Amino acid sequence: MTTIKHLIDGQLLADTGRTTDVFNPSTGEAIHQVPLASRETVQQAIDAAKAAFPAWRNTPPAKRAQVLFRFKQLLEANEQRIVKLISEEHGKTIEDAAGELKRGIENVEYATAAPELLKGEYSRNVGPNIDAWSDFQPIGVVAGITPFNFPAMVPLWMYPLAIACGNTFVLKPSERDPSSTLLIAELFQEAGLPKGVLNVVHGDKEAVDALIEAPEVKALSFVGSTPIAEYIYSEGTRRGKRVQALGGAKNHAVLMPDADLDNAVSALMGAAYGSCGERCMAISVAVCVGDQIADALVAKIVPQIKALKIGAGTSCGLDMGPLVTRAHQQKVTGYVDDGVAAGAQLVVDGRGLKVDGHEKGFFLGGCLFDRVTPDMRIYKEEIFGPVLCIVRVNSLEEAMQLINDHEYGNGTCIFTRDGEAARLFCDEIEVGMVGVNVPLPVPVAYHSFGGWKRSLFGDLHAYGPDGVRFYTKRKAITQRWPQRATHEAAQFAFPSNG
8 A cells, every 4th residue: 555645845755643544435445545744744844835935926927827837738648647546536437537627727727827917007197206006916825725526626726826926835635535636736846846836735634723823824725614614714814814715515406497407407417416416516406496397307307317327436438436435425325314314205215326346335326305395404404425405496586585595605506598587596696606507607717716605704716816816915006206306395284196
């Protein structure tokens, strides 16, 4: 069994302290060990980032962009290696892993525009012989804490843009599937990134707390569950750090009576069961406006759920792989048990699925509940598995009230042919990312990603324009060069341009 290492100051370093196993979810076997960094190891990474910051900050943005261009080329050239590692350790299908990587590369492409993104604003003659401008300057050492469900994409939401803006970075990826994350960081160094600009430390809460408490770390980005997001936000901001912490979700899809049902069913299948439901943008609730559309949805979607191709993620042509760990499989199965006990109608039961040749894998088949009510735990909580719940309502207004009353506000969508209904939904729904006949409205790299309510803690969303603002500080400069032949008396009134 191989041991994964930290990447600190350009070197792969072993750690002699605590370790944990990394599993192949398709086989249930431990395939690697990963070190759980001590506070001392984390501090070593922070020190390396701090030492690298002055030179990297003063590197022209155009030269930073050249490194990012080379990085993008290396990511594309090594796609198969990266995708294989994602699938081996996470369990998602090869095709899904490839899609994840491509969305990550889009964020690298956006970051290559650093010379344009960092241009300041200039105003001449704001007063007599006075000019004013603003700069967007890096903030120093920043850190990212990323989840297991997107080991390639979510880190690429963070550090390419942070580094393009002139910062240095310490990344703590998920300890469940760290190999692809580490390989991608090594490729960034191969592209010419100076030592210490990007450091990767593996770990658990001890490493997270070390990053939160270190005064050298000026900003923290996080994606994960809401309780941890809230913890990182409160502890980080209490120490004066800038924090963006993206939390959990319970994403609803509203099906109107006039929906194009065939396309809606296809969209729901991918959105609910893709990545085995382990997405913060997965659709986990279908809100049907009227019994007629609900009955029609059940009739059309049940055969497709039962026909899902499920197997080892590293095989091609599959719809779904396993869940990431045995513990998570048991947790999701527990939600299904709870839904049955609460009185929801389990139309498709994916429990007990066995895959030939992979009997020890962490598999769960697609599950479908009908006649779910808002008081049920399977409705209120994020399941993060291949479980879709159907809730029946009588009107669009009732559907919107249901969504607006939920504590999460990450993503939602509506399926309709009615432009008036779609516009009302977009205007009045209290959710950060909205789709119209689009089930996973994940913004492209040149917009920004983030939810509302308890799905996001912090004022700025991830990547895109908000990412530039998060990873920079605005400095306003006012400059005057008086004419040599003149002398002006002191002015005691507050200055103005009048």
